Amino acid sequence: MKKHNYLYLSALSVSLFMGSCTKDFLQRDPESIISASNFFSNESQVKQAVNGAYNSVLQMGLADYWIFGEMRSDNTTFHYNNTNRGLEQRELMEQFVSQATDEPLSTFWQRLYTGIDRANEVLDHIGTVNMPDANKNQYTGEMKFLRAFHYFTLVRQWGGVPLRTTSTQTTDQTKSKGRASVDDIYTQIIADLTDAASKLPKKYTGADVGRATEGAARTMLAEVYLTRKKTTEALTELRKVEAIGYQLLPSYAAIFDPANKNNAESIFEIQYLGSDPQLSSTFMYQFAPWTSGSAVTKDPKTTSNPGGWNIPTQDLIDAYDSTDLRKNISIGTDFISMNPSDPLKGKMIPYIKKYNHAPADIGRTNDNFPVYRYADVLLMIAECLNESGDQASSLTYLNQVHAHSRTGLLPLAVIDQATLRDLIFKERQVELAFENHRWYDLVRSGKAVAVMNANGAREKLLKPTQPYPIGSYNVNPNKLLLLIPQKEVTLDNLAQNPQ
Template sequence: MKNLHRTSIIYTLLAVLTLGSCSKNFLAIDPETTANSDNFYKNQEEVEQAVNGAYNILQDLGRLHLWLYGEMRSDNTTFQYNNQDRGLETREFIDQFLVDASAEPIRQFWQLSYQGITRTNDVLARLDEVEMTDEKRAQYRGEVLFLRAFHYFNLVRQYGGVPLRLAPVESPDSALSKGRAPVEEVYNQIVSDLSSAADNLSNATISSAEKGRVTEGAARTLLAKVYLTLKKYDEAIDQLRKVSTMGYSLVTNYADNFSPEKKNGAESIFEIQYLGSQPSLSSNFMYQFAPYTSGSVVTQDPNTNLGGSAGWNIPTQDMIDAYEEGDKRKASSLAEGFTNSSGTFVAVPYVKKYNFGFVEPGQTDVNFPVLRYADVLLMLAECLNEKGFAANGEAFNLVNNIRERAGLKPLEARDINGQDRFREAVFQERRVELAFENHRWYDLLRTGKAVEIMNAHGAREKDGSLTIPTNAYQVTNNRLLLPIPQREINLDNLEQNPQ
């Protein structure tokens, strides 16, 4: 039986590449097919198909896992309790810090991430064997190094130390990992991958039809975020300064960052691409984030029934109250309820940021932002303050550029009169500026605020509730990490996180 399990993991980890032909848009790929990697990679076109297959994993992660663990696990959002459909109860357990190692979403997140890593490793291992220009080879190398680093950055922040797989699985013996690498080693690999990605992408030329591919700016921005997480402020500042010279800028209208008609705009550094006209490539955030009791009022789609798949990522009252009076971002980001077909207002809030209609019933064309220039400005302001508070200095200007767009008065040193006060001001600004973009949980972790804030959040959620278990939201340092999927514990002999 043990050998059967080991054989099973080989197929799971090696799972074939998702390949698609490139047309007028790099997202417009053909239906998934299987191919033997030994007889693939014969020319540049096939390499590009393999690289596109590595991007494809992001769509699956973006539809659920990135917001489930990056947003709904935080104090920004929760869920609408559905007493009629209990089929997705494990998502509730993730929100409530009650999830166990056998939960399907825990296993899926791990497997999808490693499937993405496997695809990048396959490309990297064979890239030098294929005839193409040096510029194109460097571009593809940079893209997949970014993607591998992106997956490992998510994994290490959610699970702690994880197995480092940096080469294709070529045999049954190589299917088993060397165990969980120390957190420091994982971060060293992430930094190495992103540094190399930035260098390889420095001369890449991306056509308008290929907008949405990884760029040098994306690699340096993610690298800066890694350095900020590690509290290496000088290194983060260096990367952020470079990004600030690359032509990015804040768009005038905040909501334009999320409109499908203005994808990959001046403020966008990297976003997960979706194509609403094809079911396998479309997004559906509008449906998942709508209250399940809202019928077609929120989605305006009478042909798509809402059930257990809706009512997720619901803004908390604390999130609603976090916006200052007059903040233009609030109306673009959330609604505090909806008026049902009977004309009655129902006070169940929902994320509105991704509501731009549908292309086909159940299918939307909305991308999901991963990195925006506003994030660059806020990270730079935070790093500068950590290096030393400067009253009404550059860090103030950076934050105030964002506040001005939001219609808010600027921060001034007479009110924010020290490093601690400015640190809190940036923390607050990040919450409302980047709301529902999957940054909040990671900001709580890296600032050391997660236990305190999440226990307070849990107390508010449980107050008067009859549906939340009494042992929910009992957050400790151990529970900040997700459990390693039980299947991986059994098959790969990994050590479990203490819970």
């Protein structure tokens, strides 16, 4: 298995920003903290700090991204566990009845800003370090990509948020200037991604494979432009990504196979390493029905019930055409819960198969998590062309995904703009299922309120014996934005989002 250097974030390397020290530093004047000003002295230390900045993405990939990117959408829900209510606040996020004091909100916010501060730390100091310009450009591009990645998540989930473009060095710098406007946040994101795309390489070799590339920066920039309804600008970036040379794989299952990481279709993946307990993924266990034991994971060492999170909805299952080969690769429908404690006893509980692969060890898998891949690019091109009025060309790109050999589906015929728009979003739903795009697609399409209210009504109808909090699945436009964590509202004097 190829190893990726930037994943090796030992306690020592991460703690360089947390107040620990090394033997070399202990031989100097006694200090308990290694500050940024005396850490960034050579390229090796810069690279170590760059590697550490990726850690926030790795951590959020294990929970935050899919809690707020899939479970808040009509793609997935949760398997209600009446024997363990310890993570009930995750359920409240999915049911649109969360409170500003709920832990998932504050954890998500803190991790995003930790990632931003780590990127800012490198950007603040890299200019003074002597190293080849090509390497300095690469590290700068990576940090601007990551900072944009975090702010793109923040602005879509919370709207205007504090804008920090320099690192926090002292306690008096922790207080922000308040919430920046949505326009200001997007201006910063676009500037960061534009610069990152000009500095990052198109590809890496060896241990550096998996880092952010020009293609990743331009793909995110295109999605930013689409979110801002700037289809011409989006198409310009997508054409540049198209020219890089990514390819659709003939096998849909192969895209997600841990033995085939960072393949020809992959543009950016969150990198995990199953052989290391600190760097492994856990999706197979998190996404299995909680009553399934080892039946779904096929891991005989499973000693406790799996998570029951990110469970496919009937809405998503019904979205697949009957001959779509992706359905059986993405969703398992072979588990029936017979646990007497389960309100759904005797019923089939679907689960995500896309990340269901043999574990490296108990509770530890080697699956990466896809963020951007070429199928997404082709569907965004189709969307841009359709919005420009070129339905024939749009359909050509849609059919590259829809009628690809891995789907078993017939090509779609030329149709009107509105119908084609719906088909493109449906194709995105099934092609990119469980890859954390659905919630954002619903919001930018303007359909989130109607779709989620209808989805909630069906969930209640399908699970009448499950308790539901008052107001659950009662979605209005205000609820498309998350509540700002109460601690941030209080300590930073931030205006709260209305609900």
